[in-house]
Amino acid sequence: MLTVPKTQKEEWKTYKNVFDQHSLLILEKFRSQGHYDELKSPLALGKEANIFSAMKGEDEVIIKIYRLENCNFNKMYQYIAPDARFFGVKKRRRLVIFAWVQREYRNLLKAREVIKVPTPMAVRDNVLIMEFIGRHGEPAPQLKDSPPKDPKKFYRKVKDNIRALYRAELVHADLSEFNILNFEEEPVFIDFSQGTTTAHPHAEEFLRRDVKNIVRYFGKQGLKLDEEREYEDIVK
Ligand SMILES: Nc1ncnc2c1ncn2[C@@H]1O[C@H](COP(=O)(O)OP(=O)(O)OP(=O)(O)O)[C@@H](O)[C@H]1O
Ligand SMILES: [Mg+2]
Structure with a gap:
């Protein structure tokens, strides 16, 4: 039996369209x-996931909740099946989504060893909790909404990040001005669910696409x- 405190219940009612029973339980x-x-x-109610900020004591955290119902799990399966870390994942909706979220969590853990990303704090099934990137309750803007003051300098940092990930055998694979936050003129890469190891058969293609988006x-x-x-400069 799920017991939810009253205030929490009220709060959740507001977002009843975004929370299914399973997500509520988690x-x-x-x-x-x-x-x-x-x-x-709520910070972003997206196609595949909904992002909320939440308080944890004095701090803020980010809660990313993947939709269990209307998300494109066929596409997710296509992406995750060739990832050696997830060989044998069954093509069943929930299992694919859970693997997808696990992958984002693991990618963040690995990435944070070499670049600035939100520190992942907890993961279970379709829900991921991570560090809030921002200050005084204001989330850092996406690069698309907040172009850098010094593009050359910012670009160099983005390139250094891509290279550092590559050396750590990781490719973001969904990199663009949408998934980079401009946190006080420092790039913070987010949204690592598509991230693959360099051993993935399409890793090179993904990296080229990332570089293309950034160069554009x-x-x-x-x-x-x-x-x-x-591209050559990054992989050399
Ligand atoms: N850790 C964070 N700190 C501050 N803001 C964040 C954080 N994570 C996400 N956001 C905000 O929420 C938006 C959506 O997050 P994200 O890119 O991870 O999800 P998405 O694009 O909906 O997910 P997906 O493409 O995996 O379905 C981001 O563009 C950003 O504005
Ligand atoms: Mg995104």
Whole structure:
């Protein structure tokens, strides 16, 4: 029997369209284990996942909840099946989604050894809790909404990050101005669910696509970059 404190119940009612029974159960588990105290506000209600901020004592944390119903698990399966870390994952909706979230968690753990990313704090089934990137309750903006003051300098940091990940045998695979936060002129990569190891059969293709997106974005910011040269420079 799920017992939910009244205030929490009221709060959840507000978002009843985004929480299914299973997610509610996991959220309540996490709350009772002290991973957070109360939900604060929705930050992004996306296609595959909903992102909330929540309070944990004086701090804020991010809770990412993948939709169990209307998400494209066929596409997820296609991406995750060739990942050696998830060989043998069964093509069943929930199992694929849970593996997907596990992958994001593991990628974040690995990435944080070499670059700045949100520290993952807890994961279970379709729910991931991580560090809040921002200050005084304000989340850091996506790069698309907050172009860098010094594009050249910012680009160099982004490139250094891509290279550091690559050396740690990780490719983000969904990198663009949407999944980079501009945190006080420092890039913070987020949304690592598509991240693969360099051993993945499509790793090179994914890395080339990441570089292409970044070169295109910084081209719009006035930098003259050659995609091929930048790619070669990163992998050399
Ligand atoms: N740790 C964080 N700190 C601050 N803001 C965050 C954090 N994680 C996510 N956000 C905000 O929420 C938005 C959506 O997050 P994210 O990119 O992880 O999900 P998504 O694109 O909906 O997910 P997916 O593509 O995996 O389905 C981000 O663009 C960012 O604005
Ligand atoms: Mg995203």
